[in-house]
Amino acid sequence: MLEMKPKPAAAPLPVKGKETRIRVLSLLVEDGQNTLTKVSGVIRRRGFHVRGISVGPSRQPGRSRITLQIDHGHAEADQVRKQLERLVEVVEVEDLTGDEVHSRELIVAKVAASELEALLQRGAKVLSTGPDGTTVEFSGDADEVGDFVNELARHGIVEVVRSGPVVMRRTE
Amino acid sequence: MILEALEREGVEYIFGYPGGANLPIYQHLPEHPNLKHILVRHEQGAAHMADGYARASGKPGVVFATSGPGALNLVTGLCTAYMDSVPMIAITGQVVSTQVGRDAFQESDVIGATSSVTKHSYLVTRIDQLPRVIHEAFHIATTGRPGPVLIDICKDVQQADAERITPQYLDLPGYKLNGHVNLDQARQAAQALAGAERPVILAGHGVLLSHAERELMQLSEAAAAPVGTTLLGIGAFPVKHPLSLHMTGFMGTGWCLKAVQNADVLMMVGMRVDDRVTAKLSEFAPNVKTFIHVDIDESEMGKNVRPHIELVADARLALEAMLPHVGKVQADRGNWLAQIDEWREEHPLRYRHSNGQLQPQDVLIDMYRRAKSEAIVVADVGQNQIWAALWWNYDRPGLFINSGGSGTMGFALPAAIGAKFGRPDLPVWCVAGEGGFVMTAQELSVAVEHQLDVKIVLLNNFSLGMVRQFQDDFYGGVRSQVDLTHMPDFVKLCEAYGLPALRVEKFEDIAPSFDAAERTKGPFLIDFRIDPEANVYPIVPLGKGLNEFREAPEYA
Numbered sequence: 084m085l086e087m088k089p090k091p092a093a094a095p096l097p098v099k100g101k102e103t104r105i106r107v108l109s110l111l112v113e114d115g116q117n118t119l120t121k122v123s124g125v126i127r128r129r130g131f132h133v134r135g136i137s138v139g140p141s142r143q144p145g146r147s148r149i150t151l152q153i154d155h156g157h158a159e160a161d162q163v164r165k166q167l168e169r170l171v172e173v174v175e176v177e178d179l180t181g182d183e184v185h186s187r188e189l190i191v192a193k194v195a196a197s198e199l200e201a202l203l204q205r206g207a208k209v210l211s212t213g214p215d216g217t218t219v220e221f222s223g224d225a226d227e228v229g230d231f232v233n234e235l236a237r238h239g240i241v242e243v244v245r246s247g248p249v250v251m252r253r254t255e
Numbered sequence: 256m257i258l259e260a261l262e263r264e265g266v267e268y269i270f271g272y273p274g275g276a277n278l279p280i281y282q283h284l285p286e287h288p289n290l291k292h293i294l295v296r297h298e299q300g301a302a303h304m305a306d307g308y309a310r311a312s313g314k315p316g317v318v319f320a321t322s323g324p325g326a327l328n329l330v331t332g333l334c335t336a337y338m339d340s341v342p343m344i345a346i347t348g349q350v351v352s353t354q355v356g357r358d359a360f361q362e363s364d365v366i367g368a369t370s371s372v373t374k375h376s377y378l379v380t381r382i383d384q385l386p387r388v389i390h391e392a393f394h395i396a397t398t399g400r401p402g403p404v405l406i407d408i409c410k411d412v413q414q415a416d417a418e419r420i421t422p423q424y425l426d427l428p429g430y431k432l433n434g435h436v437n438l439d440q441a442r443q444a445a446q447a448l449a450g451a452e453r454p455v456i457l458a459g460h461g462v463l464l465s466h467a468e469r470e471l472m473q474l475s476e477a478a479a480a481p482v483g484t485t486l487l488g489i490g491a492f493p494v495k496h497p498l499s500l501h502m503t504g505f506m507g508t509g510w511c512l513k514a515v516q517n518a519d520v521l522m523m524v525g526m527r528v529d530d531r532v533t534a535k536l537s538e539f540a541p542n543v544k545t546f547i548h549v550d551i552d553e554s555e556m557g558k559n560v561r562p563h564i565e566l567v568a569d570a571r572l573a574l575e576a577m578l579p580h581v582g583k584v585q586a587d588r589g590n591w592l593a594q595i596d597e598w599r600e601e602h603p604l605r606y607r608h609s610n611g612q613l614q615p616q617d618v619l620i621d622m623y624r625r626a627k628s629e630a631i632v633v634a635d636v637g638q639n640q641i642w643a644a645l646w647w648n649y650d651r652p653g654l655f656i657n658s659g660g661s662g663t664m665g666f667a668l669p670a671a672i673g674a675k676f677g678r679p680d681l682p683v684w685c686v687a688g689e690g691g692f693v694m695t696a697q698e699l700s701v702a703v704e705h706q707l708d709v710k711i712v713l714l715n716n717f718s719l720g721m722v723r724q725f726q727d728d729f730y731g732g733v734r735s736q737v738d739l740t741h742m743p744d745f746v747k748l749c750e751a752y753g754l755p756a757l758r759v760e761k762f763e764d765i766a767p768s769f770d771a772a773e774r775t776k777g778p779f780l781i782d783f784r785i786d787p788e789a790n791v792y793p794i795v796p797l798g799k800g801l802n803e804f805r806e807a808p809e810y811a
Contacts, residue, residue, distance in 0.1 A: 113429060116378060117366055124370045159561065165554035171375045171395065174429040 104156070105134060106163045107184070107250055110149040111141055111175040118172040122149065129166050130156040135188075137247035146174060150250050183253040188228045189246040193218045198238040205231060216241050256382070256417050257346065257408065258287045260389040263423075266290060266317050268308060268676050270301040274321025275361055277348030279413035281319075293676065293705070296697040298325050300669040302332020303695065306341050307673030310656045311631055311681075315342035315396050316673065322348045323361030326407070327368060331663055334372040336403040338660025339487060340460060342396040343403035345373075352380040352409040365407045374402030382415040390423040399432045400552045401464060433551050436568040436576040444522065444547045444564045444573075445478075445580035451520035451545070452586045454480035457503055457532070460487035460659070461525015461550060463652045467571035468492070471524065474574050477581040479588040481595055483511040485526050486644055487659035493650035500595070505534045505795040506641045509602025509804060512793070514595050515540050516802045522547040525570040528559045529660070536560070538800025549573045602793070604645055605807050612786035613762060615639070615714045619646040621765045622684060622712065625773070631656060631674050635667035635687035637721040639714045641791045643686045665694030668711065672698060675707045682708065689715040689742055699752040702778040710772045711780040713745060716787045724790050728805075729797050745782040756780040 112118050119138070126133055135152035153163045164178050191210070194202065196217045199209070205227075207219040221231050228245065235243060257280055261269070269292045273281040284292055295301040298320045305316025316336075320326050326347040336343045350359040366376050375395050377388045385408070392404040448454050462471055462484075468491055475482045475498050482492040483500035494501055500511035515521065521543045526532065528548070533539035536559065540546075548555070548562035549570055556565045566573045606616040619642055626632075628650050634643040634657040649655050656674055658666040671685035692713055702709050719737040726734050749756035755775055759768045759782065772779040792807035 117370070117376065120367060121370055128371045159557045162554065162558060165556070168431060169552070169554055171427060171430045 104154045104160075105180070106151075106153045106155055106160060107179045107186075107248075108151045108153065108164060108167065109177040109179055109250060110151065110167060110173055111143070112147050112149055113172050113174060114145050114147055115172060118147075121170050121172050122167065125166050125170060126153060129162065130158060131163055132156060135247040137249050139249075150248055152248060177252075179250050179252055184250050185253060186224045186248050186250045187222050188225060188248050189220065189222045190228050190231060190243065191218065191220045192235050192243040193241040194235060194238045195241070201234060202231075202238070205234065207231070256385055257389065257413065258283055258290060260386055261317065262287060262289055264389070264393045265314070267314070268293060269317045269319055270295055270304040270308070270673065271319025272298050272301060272321065272325060273319070274325045274348065276322035276325075276350055276410050277319060277346075277408075277413065279410060280346075280348070292319075293701060295669070296700050297695065298328035299332050299665070300695050300698040300701070302329045302343070302345070303335065303663075303666050303669035304673030304676070304698075304701075305343050305345075306332060306336045306666075307633060307656060307670030308677040309336075309341050309343055309673075310670070310677075311653065311674035312677030313653075314677070315344055315393060315401075318343065318345040320345065320347050321361065322350055322365070323363045325361075326365040327363055330369060330372060331661075333369055333403045333405065335658045335661040335663040335666060337372045337374065339658065340401050340464060341403065342401035344392050344396055345403060345405045347405065347407045348413065349378065349407045349409045351411045353411070355380075355409065365405070369405050372403070373405045374400075376405040377407065379406060379408045379412050382412050382417050385412065385417075386423055387426060391425055391427060394425055395427070395430060399434075400461075433553060433567045434569050434572065436566060436572050438576055440564055440566050441573060441576035442580040444549075444566060445577040446582075447520050447545045447547060447564060448474075448478045448480055448522055448577070449581045449583070450585050451480070451518075453514075453518050453542075453591045454478060454520045454522070455500070455514050455518040456480050456482045456522045456524065457485065457515070457526060458482055458488045458491040458524050459485045459526025461570045462488055462491040463525075465525065465551070465570040465572075466652075467525070467574050468652050470571055470574035470578065472496070474578055474581065477578065477584075479584055479592065480522070481514060481592070483507065483515065485532055485659070486640075486657065488526065489644055489655045490649045490652040494648040495650060498592075502644055504532045505801065505804075506645075506791055506793065508604060508645070509793050509806060510595055510598035512795075512801045512804050513598045513602070516800075517542055517594075519543060520545045520547065522549070523560075523562075524549040524574070526550070527555055527660075530559075533559060533801070534795045535798060535800045538802070602806060604792075605809075606789070606792075607786075607807070610786065612789075613760060613765075613783060615642045615783070615785045615789055616646050617762055618712065618714065618765055618783050618785070619643060619686075621769060623647045625769060626682065626684070628654065630654065630682040630684055631671075631678060632684045632686060633657065633667050633671035633674055635691035636662045636664045637688050637691060637719070638716075638724065638789070638791050639686050639688045639691075639720075642714070664691035666691070668692060668695050669698045669701075671709050671711075672702055672707055675709050682710070685709055685711045687711065687713060688720060689713055689717070689745070690719045690739055693742065696748070699749070699754060699778070703753045706777040708776065709778050711778065713780060713782045714785050715742075715745070715782050716785050716789065717742070718787055720787075720789070721791065724794075725797070728794070745780065749780050754778045754780060756782060758782045758784065760784045
């Protein structure tokens, strides 16, 4: 039998579900009309699946940072990095999977005004208060944000939005 | 400005079609007599011509098309070039930049439609971008793993006046070229090959693209390792060489497939190792202890088969770096090579030539006898393609052109026309089935207009032969929608287009028809009415491993 064993891959970030198939990548890309189309096009064409994405400007003018959580599907795990690196618009790909990282997601939620104490104890910050409820923000890693959402559910969520992750390697 | 930039890049031919959104370019074309424009009859034909031109000449092919349908008609041709790593520049007209997104007349999202079939693409909305973009496009198309690059230029940019042409420069921080060889890996690979008991080398299109044929032969001879080629790698190693295994893959030769399935070290050079090469992946080369993969594209490593030793590098440089480390071959190769010779005897290529019908192999053998490897064969897709691959003994690179990865029917005629423009010094033969031929037959006008010496060998079996064979063998014998009895009279069709043609139904008429074709200057078509039951062998049943190949029955 042909041995089809992938390169020893580092342990993936804890993400609910298909844990072993998630890669975490940080991309430095050139700003341009086509960049996001090209990146998402490659992901779709190669049978990968986006589980989390966030995009924002980088420190370098004319370039943006894309953070991706990608399910690599039936392909070898490292294919995600290799396929993205083929794109001319992609300047740099860093595979953070399994590394010691800071991974943060942001959540903004509106809840009933009287029910704030438990949320504030978790570290939520009040953004605004009105007659129909209070809007809070909270950030944390995927697990903390997940737990925060569960907590919110107990207080009756009026509205909630959650960002994709931003991830940086720890360098202490 | 566009045309000046193309002249600077050394462009000789443009294959194109004008329309509303590229009229400004065409307005200035007559001022550039160095740029020879070939007016095609359909944009797909332009893309295939540029493809054939590039494969035959080694220079990038250039295509013009207008916006909307014009550009979209290129998609199949772009995909064909992309799958086979062919350098091409497609310049498409786009609507005026302020009209983009308003569903203007003949507007389409060309970048969106072609992103997955191009190596790179640009939308140009400002004149100052243009010189850099064109220069970059040629650089990207022709370096590393080659491929098509599309430049979509808004009509207002085409009309804009530029004071001065800004100096050309490349601004490609994200474009990574893997040229260099990791010498440590090269040494490991060479030692694995030399230390093998049953080594096999498979060579793909990358060997031809990097001109590594000489290094391949040196390495093969030094390591006494036999070489098989992929369909696109044909010509990388002479078929008549004692170490040649001819073609691999699910329609490869029996002796090559047995060698692959029994090898203990398999080196794959400049190839994608796709499903047509491996057949059932889990049963591919089951006795291999060390897979070595050489390819310039890192993403090919482990895409289908995980190599134990990988060399992400130009094939020629990689093989060159391996050579000094092969050293003395440790194992006794005599047994292995003798075993392969036995398989060669046991599984010869054979066909039926006793039923009174015209056999395609008879046609190809006569052709080969005349050409003596001094001709380019451009095949279409289907049975004709495999017959043309197996029944010619290609001993030099660049003589066999076909759509291997994409399998595009209708490729052969326009690609043969392009090949003739690229290599006017060589005879060009177009081999096609009648099904693929009619898909782009309108390009006959181009061959006639330019009196191109392209000889068309139509292997006409009145059906979609490969599909018919699959239906017979693998789909319960149900012949469904493969009958092509209602086709034009090809001799009359050619007469209408203005080229001479002959119909051949008997073995005895093969030679005289080729004599007539060779005597005639300009295009010529021979409609060979071949045995409608003729099949391609060997063939591995769909979903099976390579060792389960079926051979032609032993005919009386």
